[in-house]
Amino acid sequence: MPSMRRRQAGFRGFVERMALLCLCGIELSAVQDRPQQPEALPEYVLKAGFLYNFAKYVEWPAEAFERPESPITIGVVGKDPFGGDLEDALKNKTVKNRAFAILRFPKPSDIQRCHILFVARSEKERVPRILERIRDWPVLTVGEEEEFARAGGALNILIENDKPKLEANPQAAEKARLKIDAKLLKAATLVKTE
Amino acid sequence: MPYWNLLRDMPVRAKLRTIIFLVSGVAVLGACAVFLTYQWISSRKALVQQLQIMAEIVADQSTAAVEFNQAESAALIVGSLKAERQIRVAALYSKEGRLFAHYRRDGADAAEIPAAPAADGWRFEGGELLIFQPLWSGGERVGTFHIRSDLSPLWNQLGVNVGIVGVVLVGAGLAILFMSGKLGKVVTDPVMRLAEGVRAVAVQKNYSVRVEGRSRDELGLLIDGFNTMLSQIQARDEALARAKDELEARVRERTRELESFSYSVSHDLRAPLRAIDGYSLMLIEDCADRLDANGRRYLDVIKDNTRKMGQLIDDLLAFSRMGRKTVETAVIDMGKMAREVFAELRPLTPDRPLELRMDNLPAGQGDAAMIRQVFANLLSNAIKYSRDRNPAIVEIGARKEGSETVYFVRDNGVGFEMQYAHKLFGVFQRLHSAREFEGTGVGLALVQRIVQKHGGRVWGEGEVGKGATFYFTLPDKSASPTAASREEAR
Numbered sequence: 280m281p282s283m284r285r286r287q288a289g290f291r292g293f294v295e296r297m298a299l300l301c302l303c304g305i306e307l308s309a310v311q312d313r314p315q316q317p318e319a320l321p322e323y324v325l326k327a328g329f330l331y332n333f334a335k336y337v338e339w340p341a342e343a344f345e346r347p348e349s350p351i352t353i354g355v356v357g358k359d360p361f362g363g364d365l366e367d368a369l370k371n372k373t374v375k376n377r378a379f380a381i382l383r384f385p386k387p388s389d390i391q392r393c394h395i396l397f398v399a400r401s402e403k404e405r406v407p408r409i410l411e412r413i414r415d416w417p418v419l420t421v422g423e424e425e426e427f428a429r430a431g432g433a434l435n436i437l438i439e440n441d442k443p444k445l446e447a448n449p450q451a452a453e454k455a456r457l458k459i460d461a462k463l464l465k466a467a468t469l470v471k472t473e
Numbered sequence: 474m475p476y477w478n479l480l481r482d483m484p485v486r487a488k489l490r491t492i493i494f495l496v497s498g499v500a501v502l503g504a505c506a507v508f509l510t511y512q513w514i515s516s517r518k519a520l521v522q523q524l525q526i527m528a529e530i531v532a533d534q535s536t537a538a539v540e541f542n543q544a545e546s547a548a549l550i551v552g553s554l555k556a557e558r559q560i561r562v563a564a565l566y567s568k569e570g571r572l573f574a575h576y577r578r579d580g581a582d583a584a585e586i587p588a589a590p591a592a593d594g595w596r597f598e599g600g601e602l603l604i605f606q607p608l609w610s611g612g613e614r615v616g617t618f619h620i621r622s623d624l625s626p627l628w629n630q631l632g633v634n635v636g637i638v639g640v641v642l643v644g645a646g647l648a649i650l651f652m653s654g655k656l657g658k659v660v661t662d663p664v665m666r667l668a669e670g671v672r673a674v675a676v677q678k679n680y681s682v683r684v685e686g687r688s689r690d691e692l693g694l695l696i697d698g699f700n701t702m703l704s705q706i707q708a709r710d711e712a713l714a715r716a717k718d719e720l721e722a723r724v725r726e727r728t729r730e731l732e733s734f735s736y737s738v739s740h741d742l743r744a745p746l747r748a749i750d751g752y753s754l755m756l757i758e759d760c761a762d763r764l765d766a767n768g769r770r771y772l773d774v775i776k777d778n779t780r781k782m783g784q785l786i787d788d789l790l791a792f793s794r795m796g797r798k799t800v801e802t803a804v805i806d807m808g809k810m811a812r813e814v815f816a817e818l819r820p821l822t823p824d825r826p827l828e829l830r831m832d833n834l835p836a837g838q839g840d841a842a843m844i845r846q847v848f849a850n851l852l853s854n855a856i857k858y859s860r861d862r863n864p865a866i867v868e869i870g871a872r873k874e875g876s877e878t879v880y881f882v883r884d885n886g887v888g889f890e891m892q893y894a895h896k897l898f899g900v901f902q903r904l905h906s907a908r909e910f911e912g913t914g915v916g917l918a919l920v921q922r923i924v925q926k927h928g929g930r931v932w933g934e935g936e937v938g939k940g941a942t943f944y945f946t947l948p949d950k951s952a953s954p955t956a957a958s959r960e961e962a963r
Contacts (some may be wrong), residue, residue, distance in 0.1 A: 325542075332540045335611040374611055443542050462537035466546045 323361045325443060326423065326436055327368035330395060333419060333434060334374040336463035339394055340456045343417045350380040356390055356409060357399030359383055387412055398422045398432065406430050417456045428470045433457065435470075446470050486661040493653040501645045505638045509631075516630040520602060521595055524622055527557065528606035532618040535565055536610040539573060547574035559622045561601070565608075566590045566617040573616065590617035600624060663692040667699060680707040728796070736793040739786045746786065750779045788915035792900065795922050800840045807880065808834040810841070811869050814848040818856055826864035827856065834871045835878050837947045843923045844947075850916040851882040851943050857910055858941065859886030877929065877946045885940040889933075897933050920945065 334351050351374060355361065369379040384390045387402065387409045396418050398409055403424050410420065410431045420432040428435040428446040433455060435446035445467035452459045480488060531550060538547035547565050551574050554563045562585045564575040570589045577583065595604045601623055608616040663686045670684040680703050686696035753775050761769060808831070815829055837844065852867065859865035868883040889897070889904045896902045898921040901914040917933075924931045924945045935941035 329541060332537075332610075335540075336537060442544075445541055445543060460537065462534060463541070465534070465550070466537040466541050466543040 322438060323364045324368070326397075327361055327364045329436055329443070330365070330397060330421065331368055331372055331374075331379070333395060333421065333463075334377075334379075336460035337419050337452075338458040338460075339419075340417050343394060344377075348376055350378045351395065352380045352382055352393040353395045353397065354382040354384055354390065354393035355397045355399060356384040356387060357402035357405075358385075360399055392416055393418060395419045395421060398424075398427065400424055406432070413455075419452070419455065419457055429473045431472045433459070434467070444468065448472060485664045486657060489657045489660055490650075490653045493657065494649060497645070497649050501642060501649075505641065509634055509638060512634045513627070513631060516627055517597075520622070520624070520626055521604075524560075524602060524604055524620055525595060525606070527554070528604045528618055528620050531563070531620075532606045532608045535574075535618065536608050536615055539565060539567065539608060539616045540610055544574055548576070550574075551576040554620070557622075559625045560620055561623055562586050562619075562621040564590075564619040566619065568614065568616050570617070585621060587619065590619055593617070597624075659688075660692070663688060663696060667692075667696055670699060670703075674703065680710060732793050732796040735789060739789040739793065742786050743783075746779060746782055749775070750783070753779060785913045785915075788913045788919075792915050792919050792922065795843075795919060795926070798840075798843070798926075800843065800926055802838055803841055805837050805839055805841050805844055807837045807844075807871070810845055811848050811852070814845060814852055815867070815869075818849070818853055822856065822860070825860060827859075828864045828866045829869070830866060831869040832871075834869065834880065835873065837878060837880070838949070839927050839947055840923075843926070847920050847923050847945065848882075850920050851945075854916060854943075855882050855884035855886065855941075857886075857912070858888075858905075859884040862886060874946070877948045879944055879946050881942050881944045883940065883942040888935040888937050888939050888941045890937055891935065894933055894935070898931065917943075 330353055353365070353369070355365070365381055369381065372379060382391065382393055387405050390396065390409065390412050394417075396409075396413060398406060398420060400423055402409060406422070406424075406427060407430065413420070419434065420427075422428065422432045422435045423437070424435075425437070428448040428451070431448070431451050433448055433452040435448075437444040437446065445463075446469075447459060447464050447467035448470050449459060449464060450472050480491060483491065531554065535547050535550045537543070538550060551563050551565055554560045554576055555578070558578075560576075561578045561581040562576070564586050565573045566589065567573045572586065572588060575586050577586065590605050591603070593605050593607050595602060597603075601621055604620045604622075606618040606620070607614055608618055663684075666684045666686060670682050673679050673682045683700050683703065684696045686693050753772055756764075757769070757772055757776070764772070811831065811834065819827065852869075855867045856865070859867065862885055866885045869881070870883070871878055871880045873879075887905070893904055896904065898917045899914075900918040902918075903912065903914040920943075921931050924947075928948045929946040931943070931945040933941060933943045
C-alpha cells in the first residue's frame with residue numbers, strides 16, 4: 280500500500296522535524312508536552328522558534344529602540360494561532376542583550392509600533408491595509424500565507440510537503456530600513472513585490 | 474675496514490675529491506632531510522589551518538540554513554566545497570547530532586559520512602584529515618560541521634619539495650665536483666709535482682730536477698726540503714766525481730812516472746851488466762888457464778846470473794814499454810796464431826811427451842804482436858808447469874759470451890791454490906820458487922796489461938796437482954777501444 284507507506288514516511292519525517300525544532304531554540308520537552316496534536320501545535324511551535332531566530336539575522340535601525348537594552352517587541356495581528364507557544368519559545372531568550380516582549384493586535388487598526396509583526400492567517404484579506412499602516416515604521420513583517428511576501432511582506436513562512444519554506448522580499452525589508460543577514464537570504468527563496 | 478683501505482690506496486687527487494664529496498654530501502643530504510621534514514610539518518600545519526578556516530566559513534554560512542531547517546540551501550552551501558578537490562566528504566549536523574545535509578566527492582563512499590558528529594577539533598586518521606567545527610549563532614550552538622579531507626595537497630607539496638631537493642642535490646653535486654677539482658688542485662698539484670720529481674730521481678737517477686712550488690704551507694716546506702736535499706746530493710755527487718777524476722789523473726801520473734822510472738832503471742842497469750858479462754867472458758877466454766876449477770865454477774855462476782839478470786831486465790823493459798805502446802787493431806786468426814806460437818815453443822823441449830788439443834778458435838780483434846805475446850806467455854807457462862806429466866796436455870779453446878769472446882789455455886800441470894789466485898798477475902809475484910820453475914814473474918803481469926789494454930779481462934782457475942786454466946776475453950768490437958786504453962795510448 281504505497282499511499283500508506285508514504286504517509287508513514289511523512290510521519291517519520293515530521294517526527295524528525297520535531298527534533299529539528301530544538302535548532303530553533305525550542306525545548307524538546309515542549310514538543311513532548313503535546314504528543315497528541317502534532318498537526319496543529321508543532322507548526323506554531325516551529326513558527327514561534329522562527330520568529331526568535333529572525334531576530335538574530337535582522338538588524339534594525341538605531342531609532343527603532345529607545346535604549347540599548349530595550350526589548351524586541353513581537354506583535355501578532357489577527358486571530359492569534361500561537362496560544363502560549365510564543366511565550367514558551369521566547370521565555371528567557373535574548374538577542375544582543377535584548378529580551379522579548381509580545382503584543383497582540385486583534386484588528387489591523389490596533390497595530391502599534393513593534394519590531395516584528397506576525398500577520399496571522401486570519402488577516403489574509405487585510406494584508407494591504409496592515410502594510411499601509413506600518414509603512415514608515417522599521418518593522419519586520421512575517422506572514423504565513425502564499426502571497427504575503429509578494430504583496431510586500433518582508434518574510435513569509437510556508438509549509439510545503441511538511442517542510443518549512445522561507446520566502447524573503449529584500450526590497451520590502453530595505454523599504455522598512457532593515458538589514459537582513461545574507462545567510463538568511465541565502466536560506467530563503469527571494470521574491471519581489473508585485 | 475675495506476672501505477678505509479680503498480680510500481688509503483687512492484691517488485691523492487681522488488682521495489681529496491672523495492673526502493670533499495663525502496663531507497659535503499653528508500651536509501647537503503642533512504640539510505635536505507631537515508628541509509623536507511620542516512616542509513612536511515609546516516605544510517601539514519598549513520593544511521590544517523586552511524581547512525579549519527574553510528570549515529569556519531562554511532559553518533558560519535550555513536547557520537541560517539540549519540536554524541531555519543532549509544536542507545536544500547544547506548546542501549547547496551555544503552556542495553560549494555566541490556571546488557576543493559581534496560575534500561572527500563562534508564556534512565552538517567543538527568544541534569542534536571542528526572545528519573542534516575552532506576556533500577560527497579565522486580568516488581567517496583557514503584559510509585565515510587559519520588552518522589553523528591565526533592568531538593570538536595581536528596585530527597589525522599588513516600591518512601586523512603578530519604575536522605569537526607561547531608556552528609554558532611547568536612551565542613548558541615546550533616550544530617556541527619564536518620570535513621574529511623585527503624592529504625593530496627601534502628603529497629603534492631612533498632613531490633614539489635622532493636623535486637627541489639633533487640635539483641639542489643644535482644646542482645650541489647655539480648658545484649662540488651667543479652669546485653673540488655679547482656680547489657683540490659691547490660693541494661694536489663704540488664703533491665703531483667713532488668711525486669713526479671721523486672719518480673725522476675728514483676728511476677732516472679736525475680738529481681738535477683727541481684720541483685716548483687711557491688706555497689707557504691707544509692707542502693711548500695716539503696718541496697723546499699726535497700729541492701734542498703737534491704741540491705746537496707747533486708753537489709756531493711759532483712764533488713765525488715771530481716775527486717775520482719783527480720784521483721785517476723794522479724794515479725795515471727804516478728803510473729807514468731813509475732813506468733819511465735822503471736824503464737830508465739832497467740835501461741841503465743843494462744850497461745853495468747854488459748860490462749860484468751863482457752869482462753866475465755874475457756876472464757874465461759883469456760885467463761881460464763890461470764884459474765883453478767873453483768875459480769872457473771865461480772865464473773860460470775857469475776855468467777849464469779848475469780844472463781838471468783839480463784832476462785829480468787828485458788822482461789821489465791818489455792813490461793814498461795807496453796805502457797807506452799799503441800794498440801793497432803786488426804782482425805786476428807786466433808787459431809792460426811796459437812798454433813804458430815805453440816810450434817815455436819815446442820822445439821825448446823823436444824824430448825817431452827807433449828800433446829796439444831785445440832778446436833777452431835773464433836777470430837778476434839786486437840794488436841797482433843800483443844796478442845801473440847799473450848799466447849806466448851800463457852803457452853810457455855802451460856808447457857813449463859806441466860813438464861812432470863806424461864803426457865803433458867795443453868788445451869786451447871774459446872767460447873762466445875755476450876759481446877765478448879772468452880779464450881782459455883789449459884794444462885794438466887802442477888796447478889795452484891785458488892786462495893792465491895789474486896797474486897797471479899802481480900809483477901814479480903810468483904807462486905813457485907825460481908828453483909822449482911825458472912821465470913821472472915813478469916809474464917802474467919804482461920798478459921794482464923795487454924788484455925786490459927784491449928778492454929778485456931783475465932783470470933785464472935786452478936787446483937794443486939790437477940792443472941791450471943787461464944782465461945782472457947776480447948770484446949767483439951775492440952775497434953772502439955775503451956776509455957782507459959785510449960788514455961794510456963796518449
